[in-house]
Amino acid sequence: MDSTAQNKRNLDVATVPRPGSDEELVVRLAAGDAGAFDQVFDRYHKQIYNFIRKQVSERENIEDLVQEVFLRVFKSAKNFDPEKKFSSWVYKIALNEVKRHWKKSAAKQTYSLNTPVGDEGSDSERQDFIEDLRELPENVLERENFSETLKVLIDRLPDKQRTVVILKIYHELTFEEISEICECPLSTVLSRMRYAVNKLRRWLGVDED
Amino acid sequence: MDCKKIQDVIFNFVYGESSEAELLATRDHLEKCGDCAREKQVIEKLLDKIKNCEAQETVTEDCRDRMLSKIKNSLAGEEPAS
Incomplete structure (x- = not known):
């Protein structure tokens, strides 16, 4: 991102973790705080659900994939790089989960023959x-x-x-x-x-x- | 900035993510080049149509509770997530 856009983005992100901020939540997540997990889930599950919904053709798999994403978020919180944006990290985990699904899905393989x-x-x-x-x-x-x-x-x-x-x-x-x-x-x-x-x-x- | 270069920066411009120098150069070119200005309008219209063609799906409370419950059960080792 260019410096102007980055500066604009930085205005929206506090440098010192505030209570309830993504940065604070991920620290609590890493410490195994179940309350933090609920907050992260409530903050992101709708976005992740809709992201996955548009990426997979089998509707019955959506909930399972969302669950896998948040399991990985919780289990991997200790590895989160605080220099990165937390929301991007959650989306990255979701995309990797979708890719895993694509590989496993025979239907998707057929669908992608012309990709x-x-x-x-x-x-x-x-x-x-x-x-x-x-x-x-x-x-x-x-x-x-x-x-x-x-x-x-x-x-x-x-x-x-x-x-x-x-x-x-x-x-x-x-x-x-x-x-x-x-x-x-x-x-x-x-x-x-x-x-x-x-x-x-x-x-x-x-x-x- | 020429017509070919515009293709590389037009989406940054449309979404307000251009650098200051890129922004000025793009604006300057679009003011002078009718073809590229029309091209930008077509792109903006299509992006708008794509944006409006599908709303975010509501995740019901039942669905939310079901997913969260399964995750917690899985984390507690009581059963697999799926």
Whole structure:
């Protein structure tokens, strides 16, 4: 993140842990304070639930994955780097849990057969586009409900691009935070965002909107 | 700043995450280049549509209590989380 944006972000984060702040909670978590765990869970479970909901197709797995995320948060609190942002750390754990789920899920493997390997825009981008169009659900672009169409198309983005879109647009995180969560350079996050949006524009034909 | 470079910085600009120098250069280019200004408008409209196409799902109290209870049971070693 550039210095201006970082300074703006820093205004929202106290340097000295206040009672009930994330920084204070993680210290208590690390000490095994069950009350702190309840507070962390109540502060983040809705965000994490919705993040996971948009990343997995099997609805019955969402609660299990959320539970796994918070178990890891609790068990790993001692390893948390206080120089990092706690919320980004929780999202990173959630993303890793989602990735583990993707690997295990046979349905997801089938779903991802057309996912481009080089989703930052490789030489196969044009071919990926052609295949993506061929694989679109029937009549998706003719649906009257534009929101439903968009949801279907977002689901069809390559995993890494979809993750960036979800974290940016629905969770309103900064690109710097997303870079930390996805453990990739800021430039890669921006590329994924650009390719995702370009892909949605092509699918929707909204260039002249 | 040229039209190609704009593609690299446009999302930073749209989301207010540009550095000061980048912000000035982007603004300057968008004022002079109609194509890029229109491109920015298209992107903003699409981002807005994506944002509005799905609301956050409410997690019910029952769901919240169920998840928290399972986590605590798991932590207590009484049963696995799932």
